[in-house]
Amino acid sequence: xxxxxxPRFYESFKGAxxxxxxxxxxxxxxxxxxxxxxxLAEKFQVPFYDKELIALAAEKxxxxxxxxxxxxxxxxxxxxxxxxxxxxxxxxxxxFVNNKPVNDRLFSLxxxxxxxxxxxxxxxxxxxxxxxxxSGRSNVMSVFIYADKQSRLGxxxxxxxxxxxxxxxxxxxxxxxxxxxxxxxxxxxxxxxxNYDLCVNSSAFxxxxxxxxxxxxxxxxxx
Numbered sequence: 001x002x003x004x005x006x007p008r009f010y011e012s013f014k015g016a017x018x019x020x021x022x023x024x025x026x027x028x029x030x031x032x033x034x035x036x037x038x039x040l041a042e043k044f045q046v047p048f049y050d051k052e053l054i055a056l057a058a059e060k061x062x063x064x065x066x067x068x069x070x071x072x073x074x075x076x077x078x079x080x081x082x083x084x085x086x087x088x089x090x091x092x093x094x095x096f097v098n099n100k101p102v103n104d105r106l107f108s109l110x111x112x113x114x115x116x117x118x119x120x121x122x123x124x125x126x127x128x129x130x131x132x133x134x135s136g137r138s139n140v141m142s143v144f145i146y147a148d149k150q151s152r153l154g155x156x157x158x159x160x161x162x163x164x165x166x167x168x169x170x171x172x173x174x175x176x177x178x179x180x181x182x183x184x185x186x187x188x189x190x191x192x193x194x195n196y197d198l199c200v201n202s203s204a205f206x207x208x209x210x211x212x213x214x215x216x217x218x219x220x221x222x223x
Contacts (some may be wrong), residue, residue, distance in 0.1 A: 005210070011064045018120045019046060020219050021122055021139055021221055022123055022140045023142075024126075024131040024141075026143070026178075026190065027127070028178075029152065030147065030151070030153070031146055031155075032147065032155045033145035036145060036210045036211050039208065043211060045124050046175045047124070049123060050125075050127070051069075051072075053125075054072055057109040057121070071102045071103045071106050073128065074177060108126050118134050129181070129185050129186050131144075132185070132186040132188065141217070141221045142196045142198070143198045143200060144195075144198070144200070145200050146191070146199065146202070147203035148203045149168075149203075150203075153167045153171065158166060178190055179191065198217050
């Protein structure tokens with residue numbers, strides 16, 4: 001009798017067959033977007049991609065993961081950008097790969113990995129302009145996670161260990177960095193409601209409630 005054996009990858013995530021959607025999550029800093037994404041991945045038993053994309057990009061390119069980590073979700077490593085963002089880590093010597101800034105090289109690598117992940121099946125992808133990279137695909141639902149300032153301040157001081165006196169500045173800087181990154185690579189405005197299928201206030205619903213809300217939206221999305 002002929003027997004079909006599933007590849008180990010699909011056997012590990014066989015629960016993913018319950019969902020057909022790729023969910024992309026853009027998020028304000030401190031809104032809990034990563035945690036919500038991870039809970040969704042656990043609920044649906046599908047692959048989860050956030051910082052994992054850096055490790056995959058390093059493996060794919062042979063580049064140092066530490067260098068890629070410093071460039072992650074930054075629009076460019078140019079001196080001008082460093083001055084604007086108040087980040088001088090690259091100012092003394094901009095890293096280039098094949099005459100291309102490492103940031104641009106990383107974006108290209110991650111975009112390739114994101115497309116490959118979406119081709120394999122349902123998954124959760126956090127940040128990295130994934131909503132734009134996968135735009136036009138009928139099985140992709142884009143989500144934006146936001147929260148009120150006090151909730152976000154509580155997260156960055158309590159969970160991330162940021163000094164209370166610096167927390168507000170960190171929020172502004174990180175959101176500005178993400179907005180610039182998104183606009184630089186997509187030409188669109190980060191956080192603009194019409195760019196997403198669903199926007200969720202995590203401070204109103206909490207991490208569990210937000211994940212449950214998105215999962216319900218998925219069931220409607222797949223009708």
